Amino acid sequence: MLFVLLIMSGKLDSFSPSSGMEACLSLERELDKLLVRFEGVKDQGLGLLDNVIKDIKGLQEQLSTVPEDQLLTKDQAEVVKETMCKAKTSLAKFAGDHRELHSALSKYGKLIDRNFVADYAATSRPNIFNNPDKVNLINKIICQHYHRQGMHDVAEALAEETDVQCEFTEKESFGELNHILDCLRNKDLEPALAWATAHSQALDNISSTLEFKLHRLKYIELLSKGTHYQTDAITYARNHFRKFVKQHEKDIQVLMGMLLYIPNGIGTSPYSCLVSEELWVDTYELFTRDACQLMGITVHSPLAICLNAGCAAIPALLNIKQVMMQRQVGPMWNGKDELPIEIDLGPDSRYHSMFACPILRQQSTKGNPPMRLVCGHVISRDALSKLCNGNKMKCPYCPVEQSPGDARFVIF
Ligand SMILES: [Zn+2]
Structure with missing residues (x-):
């Protein structure tokens, strides 16, 4: 699952240079090299074994002509010695090659670990599912996803186990x-x-x-x-x-x-x-x-939408986490309702309008909503209070002088 996620994140990623997809490709290249070595060792080993077997069979034949009660001649003893020695050398070489191959193989495991990020802690909120309502919601979404896929039996089993009530x-x-x-x-x-x-x-x-x-x-x-x-x-x-x-x-x-x-x-x-x-x-x-x-159902499965959005966002978030760690700017982000960088998921994933303050360059929140000035320009409330000079302010854009009290909330 994680592997699939990584591959998907690589596909969608255009932010991180060491993306998941690149990691996959470089691992694939290494794997190809390893496989070529495997084949080489196998072919060589089989050749060596064949030769050893042939030599021993030849020796067997030669010795079978010697009567049982007769000692080997000096030449014959020499041949036995030579064959044994050759077989030993061949087998030692084969064992050596095999050992080398094994170490290359174990290095490959480490390479996989190095190429993929295993720590997603910075991009997740572990407490999010502490709330039973949220657990219920995710179960409902999973159930709906199974129904959507036509896997009604799985959806029904899950609904029964998790006490999910279907609304329609x-x-x-x-x-x-x-x-x-x-x-x-x-x-x-x-x-x-x-x-x-x-x-x-x-x-x-x-x-x-x-x-x-x-x-x-x-x-x-x-x-x-x-x-x-x-x-x-x-x-x-x-x-x-x-x-x-x-x-x-x-x-x-x-x-x-x-x-x-x-x-x-x-x-x-x-x-x-x-x-x-x-x-x-x-x-x-x-x-x-x-x-x-x-x-009254969404065209796309909410589960698929969330998963795809996550796959697109995770590489960028991991990248920013690394940068923030290198520069020692503290924890990933404090206000967990807001991401530390803007992640554009494309027009298909835009479901509602949002406002980013042109002065503070921050997305508006409930605590810092957009405010419309008398002249028609809109800035966030925090920016408005920063620009106030007593009971007066100048719009940073036009610049019309006005009273901050005349600014109005804007609701999107
Ligand atoms: Zn203005």
Whole structure:
């Protein structure tokens, strides 16, 4: 698990020069070298053993001709001595090579230890799960993750063992969602269409175009089958597009234009982009997003989001920890609600707005909220009190003179 985490952290890391991925690659290079040595020692050892066996067999044959009651001649005794000596030298060499290999192998273990950080203490808050509510929350998230993966039996077992109460019928929701998405992946539109039809009103309420897009795919599917299905396509359009005329007039005109190209094939017509794989991918994503919204579940698993965010953040945090230790600036960070450096996880991981004070270069907190000055500029409350001169202050940006009491809280 840790290894996987390290590999993942390496992949996502663009901050630390000695990243996890680099460590993996350098270890792999060393491993390759070690394997080449292993092969070399093995081949050489087998050759040596073969020679020793051959020599001994030759000696055996030679001696078998000597009658039992006869002593060896001087030459024969010399041959025995020589063979024994050669065998001893060969085996000693083999043992020596093996010993060297063993020491290289044990060094590799140390290399693994050296290349990976084992101490994550500085990046974690050990007390975070002391609170039963938080333990319950993490168990719930894990349960939900298993339901999402379709592993309902595991999720149920965990829920039973940890006393987790599911707020909604997760099994049914994820089961239905996964089934529909599986079918969509296999280009079977029926379950998705049935779902969208059943939730037509709710989809309308969130201004979703899902239902129309599913019908559009079905219509294009009929058109793509050729001239025999032309009437079916027209009937389908008549039956299903009417309610979307107002909202998708242009799209429907395009879909009707496609009819002209049935005899020669849509794929070579100006409408070829409408029979591309992309349309399926887009509809798949749209279904996931809108269905999740209606079912009240997040599109991505909260557990996966946390894990990915952690993998992206840990290398940078470990790096800053090392720098802080080298410069002896004390503990990692005191206000544990705030990270010592900004870590950008990308636009996909932004869930709410935040404010960083342009004067103090700090993210605003509950204790130090953003304040809007009379001139419209916004700075943090700590910055505001630092800039106060008696009952007056000058905005550091415009600079309009004003009373600090006129500044207003800004709530994001
Ligand atoms: Zn101003």
